[in-house]
Each structure stands twice: as C-alpha cells, then as structure tokens.
Amino acid sequence: TSNNHLAYMQLALAQAKQSPPKDSNFRVGAVLVDAESNTILTTGYTLELPGNTHAEQVCLIKYAKAHDVPEERVSEVLPTNTVIYTTIEPCAKRLSGKLPCVERILRTRKVDGEGGIRKVYVGMKEPEKFIKEGELKSGRMKLEDAGIECVAVPGLESEIMDVATTGHQ
Numbered sequence: 001t002s003n004n005h006l007a008y009m010q011l012a013l014a015q016a017k018q019s020p021p022k023d024s025n026f027r028v029g030a031v032l033v034d035a036e037s038n039t040i041l042t043t044g045y046t047l048e049l050p051g052n053t054h055a056e057q058v059c060l061i062k063y064a065k066a067h068d069v070p071e072e073r074v075s076e077v078l079p080t081n082t083v084i085y086t087t088i089e090p091c092a093k094r095l096s097g098k099l100p101c102v103e104r105i106l107r108t109r110k111v112d113g114e115g116g117i118r119k120v121y122v123g124m125k126e127p128e129k130f131i132k133e134g135e136l137k138s139g140r141m142k143l144e145d146a147g148i149e150c151v152a153v154p155g156l157e158s159e160i161m162d163v164a165t166t167g168h169q
C-alpha cells in the first residue's frame with residue numbers, strides 16, 4: 001500500500017539525516033526490505049561505512065556481511081523478493097569512479113535470472129549537479145531493461161533535497 005511505501009521512505013530519510021555533510025556527494029538514506037515478509041533487512045546512509053560508501057551500497061555490504069559473503073556475492077544470500085527504498089535514485093555514474101549503485105543492484109540478480117532486488121522505490125531523481133541527465137537516464141534504462149522497476153514514492157521531495165544538499169556551498 002502507498003502509505004507503507006511512504007513509511008519506508010520516511011525511514012530512509014531518517015537514515016539520510018545521519019550522513020556527514022560533504023560537498024562532493026548527496027546525503028542519501030536507503031532501506032533494504034524483504035517484500036515477501038514485509039520486513040526490513042538492513043538500512044544505510046551515505047558514508048556510514050568506510051570507503052566513500054553510498055547508502056544503497058551500505059545496505060548491501062551489511063546484508064552480505066551478516067551472511068558471510070562479500071558484497072559482490074550478495075546475490076547468493078538475498079531473499080528472492082527483495083526491494084530497496086532510497087531517497088535519491090541509484091547512481092549511474094560516480095565522480096569518484098567507484099562502481100555505481102545501478103551496477104551493484106543489477107548484480108544482485110542470480111546468474112539464472114532469479115532473485116535479487118526486484119524493485120527500486122525512489123524518493124526523488126538525482127539532481128543534475130555532479131552527473132549529466134543523459135548518464136542518469138541511461139542508468140534508469142539499465143534497471144528497466146533488467147526488469148527492475150523504479151517506482152517513485154512522492155511526498156518527501158523537498159525534505160529529501162534539503163537533507164541531500166546540506167553542506168553544499
């Protein structure tokens with residue numbers, strides 16, 4: 001139901017508020033959810049873990065760690081109907097050159113095409129500040145092409161933006 005989505009997005013926003021301000025990224029929060037049982041698997045916020053980490057990346061690292069696999073093998077342990085809520089859409093490219101979250105989400109799918117993250121619930125699109133719209137659009141297309149639906153959860157955009165850009169000049 002839509003108010004369930006809003007509740008998870010509000011939780012993601014609460015995570016984003018814990019992120020240390022930095023002028024070269026956005027403060028984002030994310031919540032990894034098992035949609036089958038409607039239970040929270042992990043939460044994450046930008047820079048929560050060392051290595052200039054993104055919120056979505058933190059969720060996956062934590063879940064993988066809890067199941068004794070490295071993040072790149074999280075597909076082996078994720079529940080089959082996993083979804084992620086993120087205050088800003090998964091990044092398609094990162095100025096740091098690190099692996100974008102779109103790629104991290106794509107590789108949660110098992111080799112046989114089963115499981116992994118099936119839907120991405122987004123609080124708002126990434127503002128065109130670090131990355132051009134063309135790149136952002138190609139990221140969205142990659143997810144759609146892989147059958148991963150991006151669903152907007154409206155209502156928190158202005159608060160998400162305020163939190164995301166705290167610390168920017």
Ligand SMILES: Nc1nc(=O)c(N)c(NC[C@H](O)[C@H](O)[C@H](O)COP(=O)(O)O)[nH]1
Pocket residue numbers: 024025026027028029045046047052053054055056086088089090091093094095096097098101126130131
């Ligand atoms: N969805 C999302 N989650 C995050 O946790 C985060 N920080 C961003 N931010 C996107 C922005 O485009 C990148 O932060 C810049 O491109 C700089 O790249 P780095 O973060 O330094 O790798 N986006």
Ligand SMILES: [Zn+2]
Pocket residue numbers: 054055056057090091100101102
């Ligand atoms: Zn990212």
